[in-house]
Amino acid sequence: MSVDFYDLNAGAFFQRSVNADMGPLHERFLADVPPGGAILDAGCGSGRDARAFTIAGYNVTAFDGSAAMVRMASAHTGLRVLHMTFDEVEWSGAFDGVWACASLLHVATVALPATAARLTRALRPGGILFASFKDGDSERELGGRRFTDLRPSAVQSLLVGAGLQVLDVWSAADVRPDRPDEMWVSAIARKPLQARVGV
Numbered sequence: 001m002s003v004d005f006y007d008l009n010a011g012a013f014f015q016r017s018v019n020a021d022m023g024p025l026h027e028r029f030l031a032d033v034p035p036g037g038a039i040l041d042a043g044c045g046s047g048r049d050a051r052a053f054t055i056a057g058y059n060v061t062a063f064d065g066s067a068a069m070v071r072m073a074s075a076h077t078g079l080r081v082l083h084m085t086f087d088e089v090e091w092s093g094a095f096d097g098v099w100a101c102a103s104l105l106h107v108a109t110v111a112l113p114a115t116a117a118r119l120t121r122a123l124r125p126g127g128i129l130f131a132s133f134k135d136g137d138s139e140r141e142l143g144g145r146r147f148t149d150l151r152p153s154a155v156q157s158l159l160v161g162a163g164l165q166v167l168d169v170w171s172a173a174d175v176r177p178d179r180p181d182e183m184w185v186s187a188i189a190r191k192p193l194q195a196r197v198g199v
Contacts, residue, residue: 026052029130037096040122043103047073086115091122098123100131109139109148116162123191135171135183155187164189
């Protein structure tokens with residue numbers, strides 16, 4: 001189970017991920033989030049991105065499913081990081097942006113539509129969601145973690161199905177220098193000003 005992996009390997013994962021250069025992705029996301037707006041870092045891991053958003057002046061709420069990662073992220077960010085899972089997301093219209101970077105990929109394919117719908121509900125009308133997945137078309141386990149890999153078309157379908165307007169979907173190599181051959185699919189989507197009934 002992925003949470004168990006992060007509980008057991010929190011220190012090593014923190015060191016591998018905390019200094020990754022996410023600046024260009026942050027810029028693309030924040031371009032559509034109002035200055036000082038409320039951001040939910042959904043599955044925050046090391047707290048790298050939550051810390052960057054906080055320093056940039058945003059009001060950040062962060063959570064992670066791993067208790068060990070929550071402790072490390074809290075120390076790194078100075079925030080009270082919440083220990084919770086995607087299944088426990090119950091916010092409604094609370095955020096200008098939801099950042100789900102390399103976190104939804106641990107959700108089983110069958111559960112992804114409901115999870116994306118929860119994150120959509122958490123957004124205010126006009127709010128922005130960022131999500132990223134490893135590029136592929138399989139569900140797999142690797143080293144104690146499970147992954148749901150999606151192609152760009154599948155990411156687009158997932159977000160449209162959740163009631164979002166997709167602004168951009170793109171593929172790019174991993175920003176970590178030791179993984180140049182690992183490809184990621186990222187997407188930015190907006191919650192319509194008038195949401196569909198039931199979303």
